[in-house]
Amino acid sequence: MTIKEIAKLAGVSTATVSRVINGDLSVKKDTRANVEKIIQKTNYWPNLMARGLVKKKTNIFGLMMPRFDGWYSQRVEAILDVCSRNKYGVMIASGLAKYEEEMENLNLLAKQRVEGIIYSAARITPRHREIIAQIIERIPMVLVDQAIDELNVPAILQDNYRGAQKAMRHLLECGHRRIAFIAPPQDDIEAEKRTAAFYDAMRAEGLDVPEGHFQRGDFSIPSGSQGMERILEGGDPTPTAVFAANDNMAIGAIDCLIRRGLRVPQDVSVMGFDDIAMARHFLPALTTVHQDQVAMGTQAAELIIEYKKYKKVRLKKIILEPELIVRDSVQRLGEARG
Amino acid sequence: MTIKEIAKLAGVSTATVSRVINGDLSVKKDTRANVEKIIQKTNYWPNLMARGLVKKKTNIFGLMMPRFDGWYSQRVEAILDVCSRNKYGVMIASGLAKYEEEMENLNLLAKQRVEGIIYSAARITPRHREIIAQIIERIPMVLVDQAIDELNVPAILQDNYRGAQKAMRHLLECGHRRIAFIAPPQDDIEAEKRTAAFYDAMRAEGLDVPEGHFQRGDFSIPSGSQGMERILEGGDPTPTAVFAANDNMAIGAIDCLIRRGLRVPQDVSVMGFDDIAMARHFLPALTTVHQDQVAMGTQAAELIIEYKKYKKVRLKKIILEPELIVRDSVQRLGEARG
DNA sequence: AAAAAAAATGAAAACGATTACAAATTCTAT
């Protein structure tokens, strides 16, 4: 079924059919009705490639994610929702492990002529910057989770500093003074703000952090275990609380503590960050900092649609405020419940 | 940059440029070299819509998932991997809650002229069957997780009966005789085979299942808790083991047991199904049945690519064998370790 | 060196829509 056949069946020109399809109001009422009836009957749907060719539109956005796991699922669905409501398809690519591949996949998206790219980035290296700079010359992009200030690309972030600050405030309010930190990977500039908040909070209380109480992790569960291991083995006094830079590492830390016969939270409190879906179901249920994934996804999609519509965007940086979620893995110091 | 401009720069016709791009070997060596140099220099990439229009190919597959959460993440990435290696883009849609929307989104994919659809289905209703029947007249499809025997659509499944059988065998071998079952939703025909395996195994041992020891769930964590609650409240003797039809419900069940002061696995053993990523990190680490998501994704993608290539497919039903994973949540009856 | 065969190239017609612009039709006001 092509527009030509519809035109023939309706006894009009293709131009008229096209007008009907596109809701042009200069078509007489009964002509329109007739054409619509035939479109209905034949189950015709315009060829989007032909249309795209002349309109120079693919009606597809590209979505680049580090991976498509549970952590991003609500974000992906929010994006999907906004896009399809605006008649955009969503084509995906994933970053996988190595960023060589990530950049290759990003280029692939660009070559597919997507009209815009929503890019959730785990980290931004100089090589990333270079390739992104090239791409945004041709294709609008919005970054999520990271920002590149020297490039003019809008970004959706959460306030990592504020979030970690809230976490630390809670730990301190619960009376903890010996607090260890399992840190994010150093090259994640955004997450590294959690580190800053940790140190600032400790300093503000006049508390010293022994070297062994600061361990790097890579956001994975095993790295949380290892970090905890080293904290305990380092020869420093055992902390009363541990702040992990994300929930996975908090889970790893708890795993390690329990294996060594320590109780959480009675012996050691553990604070997470992210509020992954499992956090509330873990035992003990994780006290953590919540990120609004739906908001991030929705805003990212709306931002790029807004850009397509008006060729510019109101805000180039949207920073969302994370929220402290108090559950069971952090306990007031010295309390003996549980 | 269009093919015309390249042609002009190279001093040849667009036909020749097109031949170079498509690796046609009837182009003289130096002509080819020259054209390629210019393509390189100008960073030209052919317009895929124009190409698609004449070749009648979009080079895009549609991927329909119930949702994009952790459970499907490896499958999605495997699909993505195979597709991009074969120069296909992947456009996504999700089923969300209501299947009205699911079907609408499926139709949307079809209208976007994807060349094939990989459809991971949570359940198949008559309405699904109807719409799928329509779609496969025009677009090849492969189903994952479910099959529709009366329609000629290839499917990738795991052997749910065998998987549940393995789980039951393990429970029985551990000496359990009072085994309760938290069942899948009734309309999931595939998962319901786990129910069959449960009853068959019990019957084979001459064991009776009191009514209260069989509770329906909906695969969610809370429904697992509720099911467990009803099993304990039903007035029947407390089971020594519980088999949950998926890991989420197993986690819910454990949650419930612990809240009521029962220890897992010392007082009650819990068997899951799926082996979600968190299963190994949960406390106690979940004994469960593993599904190979990577294999499912890879095979699904390869199947549809094979179909595109040869217009037919070797196998129309691929059934993968799940594997029992023994961890800590199931214990030999009467053992007192832990 | 000419004829025949093979190889390389180009001209032009698709593919299926949209959209200026022109042409035809209908309506309004005299």
Added chain:
DNA sequence: ATAGAATTTGTAATCGTTTTCATTTTTTTT
């Protein structure tokens, strides 16, 4: 009834490729 305006419709060019077929160029054979 008719000029002029307003409304509808159609013609044909266009988007950027690929591909058939004809033509030109090169190579081989005699």
